[in-house]
Amino acid sequence: MSRVVTLTGGVGGAKLVLGLMQICPPEQITAIVNTGDDFRHLGLAISPDIDTLLYTLSGKANKTQGWGREGESWSFMDAVKSLGGEDWFLLGDGDLALHVLRSHLLAEGETLSAITARFASAWELGLSILPMSDDPVATHLTTSEGDMPFQRYFVECRCAPEVEAIRFEGAERASATAGVIEAITDPATKAILIAPSNPWLSVDPILAVPGIKEALAVTHAPVVAVSPIVGGQAVKGPTAKLMGEMGLAVTNESIAAHYADVIDGLLVDERDDASGLTIPHDVTDTLMKTLADRERVARAALALADRIAG
């Protein structure tokens, strides 16, 4: 059985995996998911990128806001506010089920990967969803407004502070989840895709887990990134702003340079100039608005991988 492995963060990554699900049987797909955004809120264990993937693949994702569930109700938040509880991070009523059950099972000693597999199985998703690690890794940012964990930067501060440095606390002591290294180095793996998630905030935490970068270097499977840049901008989130703050041009060359020792190819958007790229690349419309868009991008990424494999 041939396999496709994807390294993925939030919304953009979930869309690419959904595109893959239109092409490949789900049992051939392994998604390795960023957990650097994971945090505790009101005592609950929240894994934003895993949840975005679960909601997107099960058809439950809110299509306009990019997080949470479609048709969500908000009785919990209303009651929390009336009790004077923290309300900067919104937890929908239905969304709470994942967090409450995950927190409960973690407290009982189950691993994040076992819990994630349990959820994916309950919703009959079929693919393998692997948190990058069962050990805690927490993305922290040094900013113009001080040091802050990811969610404070992303949600509470709406990415407004200027970012000076990013670190992944705990990464050097973390172990890749069982199955991650195996999936990357499996001779049956025909392509490894890096989703168009934020390279610095969503993909780098995965690459920071010891062994993953090394596995990507030794695998025979071509590693293809889908560029998060579309028409000289990031589709969503702080990627372009962050690149500016790091002194980088918002170009595919910057993306290619960032992934230089990791990828074998880069899929770029047709709106952008790819003439300066020195690595194998391909061009398509990478904007993923419809399901057909997602399938097209997944197909193009797999085709580039095929071409590189020769």
Added chain:
Amino acid sequence: MSRVVTLTGGVGGAKLVLGLMQICPPEQITAIVNTGDDFRHLGLAISPDIDTLLYTLSGKANKTQGWGREGESWSFMDAVKSLGGEDWFLLGDGDLALHVLRSHLLAEGETLSAITARFASAWELGLSILPMSDDPVATHLTTSEGDMPFQRYFVECRCAPEVEAIRFEGAERASATAGVIEAITDPATKAILIAPSNPWLSVDPILAVPGIKEALAVTHAPVVAVSPIVGGQAVKGPTAKLMGEMGLAVTNESIAAHYADVIDGLLVDERDDASGLTIPHDVTDTLMKTLADRERVARAALALADRIAG
């Protein structure tokens, strides 16, 4: 400032306290609440009797079902079911706020009494709500279907098993919450009311906390119980069934005998024969359907206490 102290369980007790709130300034009222029903569900700390009191006094209680909030939504339970989680105990979306915040604050080291005071203050209830103890006390029943904790008997088994014995695990090691003994023995306390909650399941756990029964014995304030029997039956819940299983007649004499070393008087319903009672008693319509009913019962109980005080 004169004070009124109430020992209370669930719905019936909350109705009596709401009646008291119509008569006395809230700052003169202290409710000592049963926590023997408290339990952990999906990792969340649930205090059913405290919550019933909070919802009833804040006008949020569901008026027909006797637990939970009016106008509740159920997105959380739907999602829990879809994930294969336990669904025998219903947690409404708005209701979850109390449980999530309480669990979080307990984990941070706050006491149940401090948390309860925080909630009562956020909802501007004005009275003093004291959990009987900050230490864990768990009501367990020996039944025809084996040993079971209270919620399994009450909710999952709908009180169907025959009860052979009741015990309050941890009670002998528990300390009364700060303020409980003081409220009972305060010279300013003019009446101590025992609500028409189940004497064996809801009031006995309070009396089992070391020091409370002793304080009731030494206080100068008259202790008046409102009988849970109305027209030879219990208004709600398993009181009558339980009395039958314990070989007791469902009469006010049985209630008076049960509370013999605790109460100075008993308020009974006008439908029932009170001729066999040898302790001071009074008769009124004790069925509490409307707010006026609740006020009437509270007034009658206070009047009986006044009469006993002489």
